[in-house]
Amino acid sequence: MLKSTIELARYGIPWLGPAMAFLGGLALLAEGKGQWPAIAVIFGSVLSAGGIYSLLRSLRKGEKERALLDVRMLQSHKLASLGELTAGIAHEINNPLAIIGREAEWLEHLLSTMPPAEGVPRKELLESVREVGVQVNRCREITQNLLSFARKMEPIFQKVDVNRLVEDMVKLVETETQGKGIEIVRDYQQPMEPIMTDPPGLRQVMLNLLNNARQAIEGRGQITIRTRALEDGRVQIAVEDTGCGIPREHLPRIFDPFFTTKAHGKGTGLGLSICHGIVDRLGGRIWVRSEPGLGSTFVVELPATPKRAS
Amino acid sequence: MDLVRILVVDDEEDFLETLVNRLNRRGMSAQGALSGREALKMMEEKEFDVVVLDVRMPGMDGLEVLREVKNRWPFVEVILLTGHGSVESGIEGMRLGAFDYVMKPADLEVLIEKIQQARERKILRES
Incomplete structure (x- = not known):
């Protein structure tokens, strides 16, 4: 409800001014105050008609988008x-x-x-x-x-050297970032005990996160990859970029299937939801911290061994 | 343990022959195919554990072959060979179910290690 109020305000405010001018002009005209009120009436009515038209259009468009999203959510479930x-x-x-x-x-x-x-x-x-x-x-x-x-779709748990797996994926992405002003910084904790996880699944997650980081950076920037072992054996992998960041209102939906802010045809909106699904199946968690304009950090946390017997 | 049965698919004949020979010398049972179609035909006749697959090939390209292999033999593990790494085809390959990728020129030790992990995965999955 709050959201639609904000939406209404956002689309409402631009034509509120002209509408006031129109009403004010009309009132003055009724009192017989000459030609300026008449201009205000004409000017205001044209502008507010345009405003109402665009408001109606955007409301309809928003409705359509929401309906589409619902269908897609259902689809992915x-x-x-x-x-x-x-x-x-x-x-x-x-x-x-x-x-x-x-x-x-x-x-x-x-x-x-x-x-x-x-x-x-x-x-x-x-x-x-x-x-x-x-x-x-x-x-x-x-x-x-x-x-x-x-x-x-079931994960197969194998012994994995996290640093090596991460580095393999970083190298792949680095071939694309080389010479494009994107610096890759590695901050791996050494040594690190191997963990039991699904190697191709984790590779897919890493590639998706690294690729997103690369695409978030316009022009020059930096991607930092960190690996850390926690005291209880859990492992954290963080991918940090200095890119465009994620607007606050998008954060709650960032892992939803088909949610995308990339240009049409550039992303399916499935990447992060797939990552979320994989990390979930591996018994881990994934989350994001982001500051619009400064960049985003995605963190994947995995258990040393999966909790349920495979 | 039985020998790992490997099928190497690459359109470069010299590279293919060298790699197959080296894998065989290292105690594996490797065979080669010069195209995707040849590889699929061989897989219809014989069971393989791991397929080492070049991404860039004329005709049926590596990702197409990967899709077909995973459809028809979901337990066979596939390792991609990428000429000069491409993120998009890497992501696509992983999404289609590839076990891993190796950048060309493939380091033999690295490739063998990945082949063994892929084989272990196949055994774990079948058990």
Whole structure:
């Protein structure tokens, strides 16, 4: 509600002045005060009509955007639960499928060992039972594919040297920043105990954060990458940039799926929400500190070992 | 433990041959393919653990091959070879499920270590 009030004020204020001029002019005109009030009336009415028009347009546009965002949010929630749903269904179907397959085999065996009898179309029965087996196998392939799709999203925990993994990703991004006025500063804690985490998942998170940092900097700037081990074994990785920063009102939505402030076609608005999802699955946290105009710092915190058994 | 079965995919014949030979000499079972299509055909006939894949290839490029591999053999791990690193294709590759990337010219020790981690991941996932 507060937000729409602010919005109303933002779009309302520019035409409040002309509207006052219009009303004031009208009042003076009624008293018969000559040509200046008349000019004020004309001038004010034109400006305020324009203001009202732009207010209506922006309100409609805002509504449309909100509706779009709702749909997209729903979509991404759907995607996230799709994996679980798929795995569940595939599991449930696999058991009866196995029984059907076994029974069909048994029927086939019975039929083929049965002595031929008058009036029993044995050949057709056999063919029919075999077809059941073939189709059961087809279903089994489908459920296996579904299961592997769901499993693809599950993290696999391996021993990881965080500094090395981070440095690998930094090097990749550095090939793009070289000679473009962006300095990369490494501040890795050495030595650091390896942690148990999902290496490709963490790589994806790092690449996304580094790439965002690079894109946040216009012209010259600096990206600092820090790694720290906390006393309890947790590890923090921070990516700090001296870029444009994130406006305060965007901060609560920065990890939402499809939220983007990048130019059209430059970002899908999925990067940070994917990072959030991955870090979540790794049992960690991700957060951001940002000062508009000064830069942003994204921090990823990971446990030394995942809490739940993998 | 069985030998790691590796498929190296690169359109540069000399590079491919050298790398396959060196991996085989290091006690791995490596084979080479000169194109994405050849690689996919080989994978239909034989099981591999790890695919080492050049990103820039004429015809079917590395990311396309990666997509196809991950679709059809989700447990096979893929390590990308990037000519001169490109962030966009790196991110895209990771998003499509690549295990890691190695910048060319690939350091053999680094590559072997990554191959072993990728193999370990495949075993962990299948168990």
